[in-house]
Amino acid sequence: MNAVNIFEAIGFADEKYLLHSERMETRKRKIAKKLSAFVCAAACLCIAAAGISLSSEKLVSPSPDRVSVLPDLRGYDFREARTYYAEYFDLAAAQREYSSEYPEGTIIDTFPPAGRDYLVGRTTVKCNVSLGARTVTVPDITGIDADRAKEFILSLGELKPIITFDNSDTVPEGCVISTFPAAGDKALYGSEIYIKVCKEKEVTFPDVTGMKYESAKIILEEYCGYTVGVVFENSDDFEKGTVISSAPAPGEKTRYGSAVKLTVSSGKE
């Protein structure tokens, strides 16, 4: 014979003895209940005296009976609920997930669910605790070609890109001016990101007639984004190396970055 035999034999203990051990506890609990009721009443008086108003959203104390009904903890702060119900059951965060409905740290649901009986002081209630709304950091896509920027956002699978157009003096046509939310900001996972793209620019062609070709080329390429072509012809009126005419003509509307042609004097014939 060993301890295992004795343990197994105790398993066949008469039910009336087992039942008695339960009943005795209940009787004792009643005393504890009276004491706790007294303490609670005193605490309530203190709270009332301090002028603290208890909102209807406060956690509800379970009955101190041996078996009690699990309260609905959804929406309550996990830490607060764990402390509050420590005497009644062990609250464990079994799972954490993102939720836009429940703020971070609050209980989404429990297992066993609300309304189920539980054994006071001997039950572990598993909680699904909210991580809050899932957010992502908006990447910096400023200056990138709109199509590539959109593809990049889609490839991340976190945000929905929506293209809008605007003018810009600093960003090339078809490239991203800015985003909303801005680069580096937090955005809700799955939300829309507005990508502002520089629309086609119309540039008024400047008058470079009579300017030195080199100067005119710099102005047209550097500041206006044109691709400059050149032809030479003799002129009696213009010094060698100066611009005789241009195509398009000065004052004409052109697209930013389009090709233009300058006719430059090669001197007198």
Added chain:
Amino acid sequence: MDDSAIIGLYWDRDGEAIAETDKKYGAYCFAVADNILHDKQDSEECVNDTFLKAWNAMPPERPCRLKLFLAKITRSLSFDKYRARNAAKRGGGEFTAVLEELEECVPGISDTEKEIEAKELQDMINSFLSALPSRERDIFLRRYFYSETTGMIAKRYLIKESNVLVILSRTRKKLRAKLEKEGCGI
């Protein structure tokens, strides 16, 4: 739902029987299993096995007290699982302490290896329990039937943990004396 109605569902082979049992006694059975296994997953498995065993047992069984009927099944299944889990390793945990404490009750005579019949031992345990004062018996059962910690027992009966330890120690000595007197294992 009261116990007789739940037992009625078992006898009617109604699947709701298990759902209702789980609803009413799921947490209780889990606590009984967890006191032995200290493992949530294993304990949950034992609770599920308990319901299955109850389903197979009723009918023909019609327990007078469903709660204790389930507790005994859970305890037995949990102990089996505990032994299977600890076949290769031994030591640690509250339940190991429970078994080690019970070792004190085994008569220490070297040539007393002979096993007695399990029924005889059960009868003797019940006889021993009936002779104990109610408080000692309750504490003994909370410890060795439900495998509760001494701290939990102290809290349950609103006494000091040191009192629980003393009472358990005395009760074990009484049980040992009883076993020796009755010649169990000799």
